[in-house]
Structures are given as C-alpha cells and as structure tokens.
Amino acid sequence: MDQLTLREIEEAARSRLPVAVREFIDGGSDRERTLAGNLSQYGRWGFRPRVLVDVSAPDLTVDLLGSRLAAPIGVAPMAYHQLVDPAGETATVRAAGQHGLLTVAAMFAGRTIEEIAVEATGPLWLQLYWLRGREVLTGLVERAERAGYQALVLTVDAPRIGRRLRDLRNGFALPPQVRAVNLDPELMVATGRSAAGSSAIAEHARQQFDTTLTWTDVAWLRERTSLPLVLKGILTAEDARLAVEHGAAAVVVSNHGGRQLDGAVPTLTALPEVVAAVPADFPVLLDGGIRSGTDAATALALGARTVLVGRPVLWGLAVGGEAGAARVLGLLQDELEHTLALLGRPRPGDLDRSALADLGA
Numbered sequence: 001m002d003q004l005t006l007r008e009i010e011e012a013a014r015s016r017l018p019v020a021v022r023e024f025i026d027g028g029s030d031r032e033r034t035l036a037g038n039l040s041q042y043g044r045w046g047f048r049p050r051v052l053v054d055v056s057a058p059d060l061t062v063d064l065l066g067s068r069l070a071a072p073i074g075v076a077p078m079a080y081h082q083l084v085d086p087a088g089e090t091a092t093v094r095a096a097g098q099h100g101l102l103t104v105a106a107m108f109a110g111r112t113i114e115e116i117a118v119e120a121t122g123p124l125w126l127q128l129y130w131l132r133g134r135e136v137l138t139g140l141v142e143r144a145e146r147a148g149y150q151a152l153v154l155t156v157d158a159p160r161i162g163r164r165l166r167d168l169r170n171g172f173a174l175p176p177q178v179r180a181v182n183l184d185p186e187l188m189v190a191t192g193r194s195a196a197g198s199s200a201i202a203e204h205a206r207q208q209f210d211t212t213l214t215w216t217d218v219a220w221l222r223e224r225t226s227l228p229l230v231l232k233g234i235l236t237a238e239d240a241r242l243a244v245e246h247g248a249a250a251v252v253v254s255n256h257g258g259r260q261l262d263g264a265v266p267t268l269t270a271l272p273e274v275v276a277a278v279p280a281d282f283p284v285l286l287d288g289g290i291r292s293g294t295d296a297a298t299a300l301a302l303g304a305r306t307v308l309v310g311r312p313v314l315w316g317l318a319v320g321g322e323a324g325a326a327r328v329l330g331l332l333q334d335e336l337e338h339t340l341a342l343l344g345r346p347r348p349g350d351l352d353r354s355a356l357a358d359l360g361a
C-alpha cells in the first residue's frame with residue numbers, strides 16, 4: 001500500500017465498495033450537519049509549538065482502565081465489518097493488535113465475541129446496545145467476561161436509529177453473508193429484509209432496541225458485571241456528571257459519527273465541557289472526525305485521554321484487509337508521534353490547552 005494519508009485510503013476504498021455499502025459507512029443522518037461539523041471543528045485550532053525540548057524519544061503509551069495502550073488511539077465500535085472484508089472483525093482486531101492499540105468490538109459483529117478475543121493481542125472492549133429483554137444483555141456480558149474482554153461500552157445515543165437518508169434511498173439491508181452472529185438469529189431477521197424507501201437497520205432497531213432505558217438501568221447493569229462500564233454517546237456536562245454518579249468508569253464523547261441526532265454539537269466542541277464536569281482522573285474518550293495525527297493531538301490537548309477512529313478503519317479494511325486496517329492505524333500512530341515531537345510535547349500527558357491557539361470559528 002502506497003497511500004500516505006487516510007484521505008488517500010478513503011479514495012482507494014471508494015471504488016472498491018458497492019454504492020449502498022459505501023453510503024451506509026460514510027453517511028450521516030438528515031442534512032449531515034453533525035457529520036460535517038465533526039470534521040471541520042479541528043480546523044478551529046492551531047498549534048502553539050514549544051522549542052528546544054528533548055524530543056529524542058517520544059513515548060505515546062497511555063494507561064486506560066487497567067490496560068496499557070501503545071498510543072492513545074483505538075478502533076471505535078462499528079457493526080458488520082464483513083460488509084467490506086470477509087474476515088471482518090478478526091482482521092480488524094489483529095490490525096489493532098499489531099500496533100498495541102485498543103479495539104472496541106461491536107455487539108453487531110459478524111464474528112463471535114470469542115473468535116475476536118482469541119485474535120486480540122491489544123486491549124479489547126465490547127460495545128453493547130440494550131435490546132428488549134435483559135437476558136440478551138446479561139448473556140453477552142457473561143460471555144464477554146469469560147472471553148477476557150476488559151471493559152463494556154454501552155452506547156446510549158441510539159434509542160432509535162437516525163434518519164440516514166442515503167440508507168433510506170438505497171433500501172439498505174444486510175447481504176445474506178453478513179449477520180450479527182452473537183445474537184439469536186430470530187432477533188436479527190429484520191436486518192436482512194430490504195424494502196424500497198426503508199432501512200433494514202433502522203427497522204430492526206425499531207423492533208428490538210429498548211427505548212425505555214434510563215440511568216436506573218445503567219446502575220442495574222453496573223451491578224451485574226465486574227467489568228468497568230463505559231458510556232458512549234455523552235455530549236453534555238450534565239450527562240457526564242450523571243455518568244460519574246451512576247458508576248461509569250469512563251465516557252466516550254461521541255455523536256455516533258453524525259449518524260444519530262443531526263445538528264448535535266461536533267464532538268470536539270462538546271469535549272471541554274465534559275472534561276470540566278468530571279473528576280481529573282476520570283477518563284474521557286472522544287470519537288468523530290479523527291482523520292490524522294494532528295486531529296488526535298488536538299483532541300488530546302482538549303482533554304481526551306484516548307481517541308477512537310471509526311470509518312477510516314473500514315476504509316483500510318476495504319482496501320487491504322488486515323494489512324489495510326493496520327496501515328490506517330499505523331499512519332495515525334506515526335502522525336501523532338510526529339506531531340507531538342514537533343509540538344515539543346513528547347508524551348500525551350504533556351498536552352494541554354496551552355498547546356492550542358483558538359483560531360475562531
């Protein structure tokens with residue numbers, strides 16, 4: 001692979017994927033304002049480099065919920081990696097492991113939780129949606145504990161699926177070879193039914209997602225697992241405080257890659273208020289729009305402990321399978337290391353708001 005940036009890998013992926021799959025991956029909801037905002041907000045910040053600092057040995061390692069990451073970068077949970085590569089999630093987790101980076105496997109993976117865990121050489125967390133019927137959730141939690149996952153990530157921004165117009169226009173449904181194998185097939189039937197003008201994914205969520213969830217349920221889940229519980233989809237100081245109060249071990253500042261509430265604030269905009277609302281040692285992660293090491297450095301300087309990357313990993317997987325996903329993650333890691341060296345802040349812990357100048361909107 002000779003691509004030098006994630007942008008080039010995105011271009012290469014474009015021609016390899018059927019239109020409906022590409023649009024499912026790349027799309028956002030409604031007018032895609034949040035999707036665009038996630039990307040553009042990085043441009044609001046300039047760097048304030050410090051000079052004559054010894055940068056001969058930058059060290060990107062970070063500790064997160066009991067695991068050591070080679071760099072503060074991870075793979076965001078994404079459903080159905082087999083849409084772009086037959087090996088699917090096992091290829092992705094191996095790619096992240098090559099670089100010592102975190103993988104958050106999705107509940108709607110096409111490979112079993114156990115198959116993914118066997119291939120993991122880096123830290124591994126499991127993302128969950130709360131389906132109707134608590135036994136589905138508790139069953140997955142027990143399996144995750146047995147398989148050696150190190151944390152659970154409950155996605156809280158999707159009581160229903162955003163209006164993703166591209167999927168509606170394409171009548172998006174899963175092809176027969178792609179299924180969420182960790183769940184009873186009966187619960188997943190709707191994901192394979194295409195119908196003009198509707199999205200099978202959205203219809204499935206309408207049937208199966210529990211929309212009654214509240215903070216009480218978070219506390220209930222927390223009591224039933226020994227694993228740290230991370231809440232993904234927090235965008236406000238109010239909810240960050242509630243997350244701490246209800247026993248979350250970390251939060252992910254996320255708007256689901258602009259796929260849920262359109263018009264929701266860009267994640268980089270929400271990050272400072274969330275960081276300010278939680279105790280200093282409480283980990284705040286961020287995802288959304290990270291497309292380079294400079295983006296990652298900006299988010300870290302605004303208080304993110306680790307950033308998660310979504311779509312670019314699928315682009316890499318589409319272009320070159322495990323090697324392609326590894327290329328994406330390796331590029332990001334190298335770019336981040338390079339950025340920290342030239343910034344005169346050779347460790348993630350050296351980054352704070354003083355590394356940034358606000359260039360205005």
Ligand SMILES: Cc1cc2nc3c(=O)[nH]c(=O)nc-3n(C[C@H](O)[C@H](O)[C@H](O)COP(=O)(O)O)c2cc1C
Pocket residue numbers: 024025026038076077078079106107108127155232254255256257258287288289290308309310311312
């Ligand atoms: C194709 C696709 C599938 C996704 N599936 C899930 C999922 O199953 N669970 C979840 O919590 N988030 C899911 N997300 C959201 C990502 O975890 C993440 O929040 C988002 O992609 C980050 O933005 P980025 O793609 O700009 O990096 C998905 C995103 C994409 C693009």
Ligand SMILES: CC(C)CC(=O)C(=O)O
Pocket residue numbers: 079108158161201205256259
């Ligand atoms: C199958 C979907 C619910 C996965 C998802 O979260 C997404 O597409 O954003």
